[in-house]
Amino acid sequence: xxxxxxxxxxxxxxxxxxxxxxxxxxxxxxxxxxxxxxxxxxxxxxxxxxxxxxxxxxxxxxxxxxxxxxxxxxxxxxxxxxxx
Numbered sequence: 001x002x003x004x005x006x007x008x009x010x011x012x013x014x015x016x017x018x019x020x021x022x023x024x025x026x027x028x029x030x031x032x033x034x035x036x037x038x039x040x041x042x043x044x045x046x047x048x049x050x051x052x053x054x055x056x057x058x059x060x061x062x063x064x065x066x067x068x069x070x071x072x073x074x075x076x077x078x079x080x081x082x083x084x
Contacts, residue, residue, distance in 0.1 A: 010033055010035065013032070022052045022053065022054050023052045025052070026050035026051065026052035027050075029047050029050050030047055030048070030049075030050060031046065031047065031048075032046070032047050033045070033046050033047075034046075034047065
């Protein structure tokens, strides 16, 4: 039986395509693929779980203050690129 190869083409999402609502954004990101281009390889992973916290939610990791440990959880500080 011949081996089947599937080629999937991804495109980068723009900020305009992403909803502003926290819960809507979390739902939109499910199933998207994060791609990181390194010097010698390209690595990727599919988003299978998200968390959505609104401003002032005590369950939020950075509720009390920003720390080096929780800093990457703030969306405006992330450097990963999402592609659809």
